[in-house]
Amino acid sequence: MPQEVVITYETLFELLQREKERSDLQKLEPAFFSDVIGYIGEKKKIFEAKEGPFAKEERRKTERQLENIHKILKEFYETREKKIITLALDKSRTKSNLIDTSALLKEEKVVFEALTNLLDNYRDSILYSILNEKMPFMNAMQTDDKSPREDFKTALDMKKPTKLVRFMAYVPKFVGPELEEYGPFEEEDIANLPTEVAGVLVSKGKAEEINEE
Numbered sequence: 001m002p003q004e005v006v007i008t009y010e011t012l013f014e015l016l017q018r019e020k021e022r023s024d025l026q027k028l029e030p031a032f033f034s035d036v037i038g039y040i041g042e043k044k045k046i047f048e049a050k051e052g053p054f055a056k057e058e059r060r061k062t063e064r065q066l067e068n069i070h071k072i073l074k075e076f077y078e079t080r081e082k083k084i085i086t087l088a089l090d091k092s093r094t095k096s097n098l099i100d101t102s103a104l105l106k107e108e109k110v111v112f113e114a115l116t117n118l119l120d121n122y123r124d125s126i127l128y129s130i131l132n133e134k135m136p137f138m139n140a141m142q143t144d145d146k147s148p149r150e151d152f153k154t155a156l157d158m159k160k161p162t163k164l165v166r167f168m169a170y171v172p173k174f175v176g177p178e179l180e181e182y183g184p185f186e187e188e189d190i191a192n193l194p195t196e197v198a199g200v201l202v203s204k205g206k207a208e209e210i211n212e213e
Helices: 009-021 032-050 056-092 106-133 148-156 195-203
Strands: 162-167 192-193 207-209
Touching: 009 056, 032 056, 056 106, 056 192, 162 195, 192 195, 195 207
Parallel strands: none
Antiparallel strands: 162 192, 162 207
16 A cells, blocks of 8 residues: 655655656555645635735745646646556456556546446447447437547547656746747746657756656
8 A cells, every 4th residue: 555645746746757657557545636635725725815025926936836736637637547548448458357456546446447338338339240240339429528428539639749847947938839839937837848849948958857658
C-alpha cells in the first residue's frame, strides 16, 4: 500500500512526474480525490482571506498557483486516463483475469469497466458478426454531450504532439510559429505546449521539460 501523502503543490507535481515517467498505473491513497478537493478548498480560503497592503500581490500569487494546480490535475488525470484505456483494451482483447487493476481508484474502476464493456459490445457487434458472415448490428446510442460514444471518442482522439513544461522564469506573451498566442507565464507555471514551442523555451533556459517515457 502507498504511504499516506499530505497533498501540497509539490506533492501533486511529484505525483504527476511519477505517473508520466512510469508505464504502469501508480497506486494512490483511496481518499486521493477527497484529499485533493480539500486542498483546493483550503487554497481558495487563503485566496479569499487575503487582506492588508500586500493583499493584491498575495492574491495574485495564490490565484496563479490555483491555476497551476488545475493544470497539473488535468495532466495527471489524462495521463492515468490513457493507461486505463490501455488496460480496458487489454482486458477486452484477451478476456484475461490476470489484468492488474489494483492501482485503480474506485471511481476509475467504473471508467475501466464501462470502457471494457463498450469494447466488448462493439467487438461482438462488428468483428464476430463479420466472422459469422453477418452484417454488424449496432444498437442506437445517445447523442447528448455526455454520451459514452462521445466520451470514448474524446479519450482516443489523436492530439498534436505536445510537451509539458514548468517555467523557470517569467515569460511575456509571445506568438508561436502558426501565429498562435501563448502566455504570459510566471515562474513555476505549468503548461502543455506544442513540441516545437516547448523546445525553444527549454533551449533558452526559460522552462524545463517534465519528462515522460
